[in-house]
Structures are given as structure tokens and as C-alpha cells.
Amino acid sequence: MKKYKAIFFDWDGTAVINRWAPVDSVISKIIPLLDQGIKLFIISGTTYENIAAGSLHSLIPVNCLKNLFLGLGRGAYNLGFNDAGELIVLSSAIPDIEQRLRIDKAAFEVHQYLLKHYGIKTDIVFSRPNYCKVDLLVENDRKENLFLQSDEISRVQDLLLSHGYTYGLAGLLELARKIGKQNDIDIIPTTDAKYLEMGITTKGDNVSYFMQHVVGKNNITCNECCFWGDEFRYLVEGVPGSDAYMITPESSDCDFFDVSGETSLLPGNVVGVGGSIESFHKFLTQQLNLY
Numbered sequence: 001m002k003k004y005k006a007i008f009f010d011w012d013g014t015a016v017i018n019r020w021a022p023v024d025s026v027i028s029k030i031i032p033l034l035d036q037g038i039k040l041f042i043i044s045g046t047t048y049e050n051i052a053a054g055s056l057h058s059l060i061p062v063n064c065l066k067n068l069f070l071g072l073g074r075g076a077y078n079l080g081f082n083d084a085g086e087l088i089v090l091s092s093a094i095p096d097i098e099q100r101l102r103i104d105k106a107a108f109e110v111h112q113y114l115l116k117h118y119g120i121k122t123d124i125v126f127s128r129p130n131y132c133k134v135d136l137l138v139e140n141d142r143k144e145n146l147f148l149q150s151d152e153i154s155r156v157q158d159l160l161l162s163h164g165y166t167y168g169l170a171g172l173l174e175l176a177r178k179i180g181k182q183n184d185i186d187i188i189p190t191t192d193a194k195y196l197e198m199g200i201t202t203k204g205d206n207v208s209y210f211m212q213h214v215v216g217k218n219n220i221t222c223n224e225c226c227f228w229g230d231e232f233r234y235l236v237e238g239v240p241g242s243d244a245y246m247i248t249p250e251s252s253d254c255d256f257f258d259v260s261g262e263t264s265l266l267p268g269n270v271v272g273v274g275g276s277i278e279s280f281h282k283f284l285t286q287q288l289n290l291y
């Protein structure tokens with residue numbers, strides 16, 4: 001294993017098992033790497049409050065925080081820390097009210113379409129920074145584990161088929177794009193099976209920003225960057241997992257590792273290492289001891 005100068009990683013399911021799990025283990029491994037000058041990027045769909053209960057800045061020494069960055073809200077926010085160790089917004093992609101209402105309307109029309117033509121019930125979360133979440137499995141509560149659950153893909157496919165919808169998850173992505181266009185908004189839809197997410201950015205926008213503004217500016221090459229996640233694999237053909245959006249034109253020559261343990265349907269440039277969070281933690285420890 002080579003020594004990387006920039007490490008991008010997903011949070012839920014990759015760094016911690018869920019957002020309520022203790023963070024001490026991963027924090028104790030990232031602090032010495034940050035101290036060595038390694039750039040670390042947490043790329044997550046969630047908010048700062050949901051990562052270490054919003055206390056990352058108090059768990060990491062101020063001199064290390066300058067090497068830590070967060071790309072959150074599936075492309076909505078790129079965050080860093082100033083010299084005083086305070087969280088700062090480096091860039092954001094927040095729609096104005098007109099654009100916001102078009103996103104919301106498009107999500108509501110997807111709900112209406114599925115209910116009217118197929119009798120499929122959905123719930124919508126409207127309060128995310130630049131996207132809506134359309135819940136396709138309204139009966140299914142994920143409890144504390146908010147990431148993709150293994151049986152959800154077949155459950156949602158069964159649900160669609162049992163209502164006569166034969167286009168599958170890929171069809172829903174296309175539907176979301178089409179209804180977006182009708183509402184004059186370029187929706188970039190993604191899905192983790194339970195949720196169809198309709199927004200204007202993805203994790204790819206976080207990665208593009210940091211590749212340009214941090215990796216490039218520090219003369220770090222793609223060869224010296226790696227990406228870790230637990231949802232790289234395609235859910236079904238034509239439907240990438242949420243971490244696969246981290247593979248962008250800027251990052252595609254970097255190294256990609258998936259800890260999910262599922263090796264089928266991985267994008268070509270992703271290595272399936274399995275082992276869940278322990279695998280990522282072990283990697284961090286190994287990196288610390290390489291020079």
C-alpha cells in the first residue's frame with residue numbers, strides 16, 4: 001500500500017457504523033494523519049450536526065483542522081476550518097426560492113404520478129438544503145442505520161412490480177429527470193432504493209470542488225488520492241450507488257475502495273476490499289505508519 005496525500009471518505013457505513021456510534025476510534029486515527037499534513041475529506045449526504053454530533057472541531061486539535069474538509073448535503077456545502085479552528089463555508093450550492101420551489105414541485109409531481117398511475121404511496125422530505133427525498137418504502141423504518149440496507153433493493157423492486165411499474169429504479173431516475181425538465185429545473189436524481197433523491201448536486205460536486213481547490217492547489221496528483229465508501233456498487237444496472245458519484249472527470253484516475261463486502265456490480269475502477277468500517281480504520285492505521 002502506498003502513502004496517500006489526500007484521502008476522501010464517506011462517513012455513515014464507512015468511518016462509523018451509524019451516526020450514533022462512538023467516533024473515538026476513527027478520530028484517534030485521523031488526528032495523527034492530519035498532523036502529518038495529509039488532507040482528509042469527509043464526503044457525506046448528511047449535515048455537520050450528524051457527524052460526531054456536530055463536535056468534530058472540539059475533538060481535533062486546532063492545528064490539525066486546517067487539513068480537514070467536509071463536503072456535505074450531497075453537494076450542497078463544502079466546509080473547512082479557519083486558523084482559529086472555526087467551521088467555515090468554502091462554497092455552497094443553495095437554490096434561490098424560485099429554484100427551490102421548482103425542485104419541491106417536481107418531487108411532488110413524481111409522488112402524484114406514482115400514486116395516480118400505479119397506486120404507489122410515497123412520502124416526501126422537503127427540508128434538505130438543495131434536494132427532496134421521496135420515500136419509496138413508506139412502511140420500512142430504517143431505525144438507526146440510515147444507509148442502504150441489503151434487502152431494500154429487492155423490496156423496492158418487488159413493490160414497483162406489484163403495482164405494475166415495470167421500469168424499475170432506473171425508470172424512476174428517468175422519471176425524476178423528465179418531470180424536473182417539465183418544471184424548468186435540471187434535476188440530478190439519485191437513489192439508495194428506499195429514497196429517490198431529487199436535487200441539483202451530488203457528492204460529485206463536493207469532489208470536483210475539493211479536487212480543484214485543495215488537491216490541485218497543493219500539487220497533489222491523482223496518484224496520491226484515494227476514495228473510500230460503502231455504496232459504490234450499482235444497485236441495479238444504470239443506477240449507481242451514492243459513493244459512485246465521487247468518481248468524477250477530475251477524480252477518475254484516483255484509487256477507489258469499497259468496504260461493503262459486495263463485489264458484484266462495482267464500477268470498473270473500484271476495488272472491493274470489504275470488511276466494513278474496520279477495513280477503513282485498518283487502512284488509516286497503515287497509512288500512519290508509512291512514510
Ligand SMILES: [Mg+2]
Nearest residue numbers: 010012013147
Ligand atoms: Mg455510506
